[in-house]
Amino acid sequence: MSGLAIEAAGLVKTYKGKVRAVENVSFGVDPGRIFGFLGPNGAGKTTTVAMLTGNLAPTAGQATVDGVDVFRHPELVKRKIGLVFQESTADSDLTGRENLELAAALFGVPRRSTATTIDSLLDRMQIGDAADRLTKTYSGGMRRRLELAVGIIHAPRVLFLDEPTLGLDPQGRAGFWRFVLELRKEHGMTVFVTTHYLDEADTICDRIAIIDHGHLVATGSPSELKDRLGADLVTVRPVTPSPIMEGVLRAVPGVLSVAVQDGSYRVKAPRGEALIPLLVDACARSGIDLASVSLKRPSLDEVFLEFTGREFREDEGMTATDRAVRVGQVQQAFGRGGRR
Numbered sequence: 356m357s358g359l360a361i362e363a364a365g366l367v368k369t370y371k372g373k374v375r376a377v378e379n380v381s382f383g384v385d386p387g388r389i390f391g392f393l394g395p396n397g398a399g400k401t402t403t404v405a406m407l408t409g410n411l412a413p414t415a416g417q418a419t420v421d422g423v424d425v426f427r428h429p430e431l432v433k434r435k436i437g438l439v440f441q442e443s444t445a446d447s448d449l450t451g452r453e454n455l456e457l458a459a460a461l462f463g464v465p466r467r468s469t470a471t472t473i474d475s476l477l478d479r480m481q482i483g484d485a486a487d488r489l490t491k492t493y494s495g496g497m498r499r500r501l502e503l504a505v506g507i508i509h510a511p512r513v514l515f516l517d518e519p520t521l522g523l524d525p526q527g528r529a530g531f532w533r534f535v536l537e538l539r540k541e542h543g544m545t546v547f548v549t550t551h552y553l554d555e556a557d558t559i560c561d562r563i564a565i566i567d568h569g570h571l572v573a574t575g576s577p578s579e580l581k582d583r584l585g586a587d588l589v590t591v592r593p594v595t596p597s598p599i600m601e602g603v604l605r606a607v608p609g610v611l612s613v614a615v616q617d618g619s620y621r622v623k624a625p626r627g628e629a630l631i632p633l634l635v636d637a638c639a640r641s642g643i644d645l646a647s648v649s650l651k652r653p654s655l656d657e658v659f660l661e662f663t664g665r666e667f668r669e670d671e672g673m674t675a676t677d678r679a680v681r682v683g684q685v686q687q688a689f690g691r692g693g694r695r
């Protein structure tokens with residue numbers, strides 16, 4: 356065995372013999388890491404999640420999750436992992452506590468410990484006060500935290516999150532991630548997350564993979580991917596305009612280009628931090644006083660554009676896969692006894 360928490364090798368999914376949703380996708384996720392799966396709407400993210408979680412049979416390829424062959428033992432994988440969908444799956448006609456009780460029964464949490472587990476999760480997700488209210492009265496952020504609690508009620512070692520913060524405001528997103536990061540720290544849980552919030556992926560994920568039209572186009576840590584773009588932007592502003600400044604900056608080793616804009620000089624270079632002292636020094640030697648120096652590293656938006664040739668667009672909502680997976684999950688819940 357590889358020791359990887361998630362391993363995908365040559366995954367392919369062709370829907371109805373035509374739509375090639377996922378093509379030859381391979382990657383590995385080390386235990387305890389947060390792995391981000393980024394791509395525009397329709398790229399194949401949910402299809403990949405559905406295959407990795409035992410909810411969808413692949414057309415070809417192999418996958419293991421926590422050492423279990425997903426396609427040989429999908430039911431075992433479903434019980435082992437946690438899964439939070441992009442669309443709300445909490446039953447709004449049940450209270451928060453009832454939703455958790457249902458999940459506990461579904462995942463075979465021992466009856467003895469159910470009540471304490473639920474109480475501590477409710478508390479921890481800061482929905483303790485609303486535990487006995489119907490979830491239809493919950494805010495978006497509360498619902499997401501409840502669904503996260505549902506997803507981890509059986510203390511899974513691997514948690515899959517499909518666009519978990521879709522539609523939450525920045526505060527709700529930050530709160531959601533705080534809990535995920537805490538859980539990871541305490542339980543060493545591995546997290547596979549799809550998101551279209553690139554800033555979120557940048558700060559939260561240890562590694563990311565970018566998928567476009569079913570193909571993986573790049574994999575690496577956010578900073579590795581940004582480094583591959585090859586240039587930071589250093590903006591230097593002199594106290595008073597200087598006719599020699601552009602030439603002085605251009606002569607500094609490592610500078611790729613200099614552009615002048617509104618009295619500021621925009622310098623491109625592979626390693627901005629290392630360049631700043633050299634730029635400052637070169638200006639000082641030429642008698643140029645600087646008013647400000649700032650550094651901008653490329654963001655994941657630029658990384659995305661570079662690797663896919665397209666601007667990143669917002670997801671427009673549920674696709675066919677999301678619906679199919681949810682229907683399957685609901686049927687499974689009822690097949691296993693569903694509500695008492």
Ligand SMILES: Nc1ncnc2c1ncn2[C@@H]1O[C@H](COP(=O)(O)OP(=O)(O)O)[C@@H](O)[C@H]1O
Nearest residue numbers: 370374376396397398399400401402674675676
């Ligand atoms: N059940 C289905 N039948 C046919 N095509 C589908 C089905 N589910 C998804 N697709 C198509 O597969 C592609 C990938 O979809 P999906 O995995 O949902 O992308 P994402 O989650 O990245 O938005 C899209 O072109 C989508 O329209």
Ligand SMILES: [Mg+2]
Nearest residue numbers: 400401674677
């Ligand atoms: Mg999706």
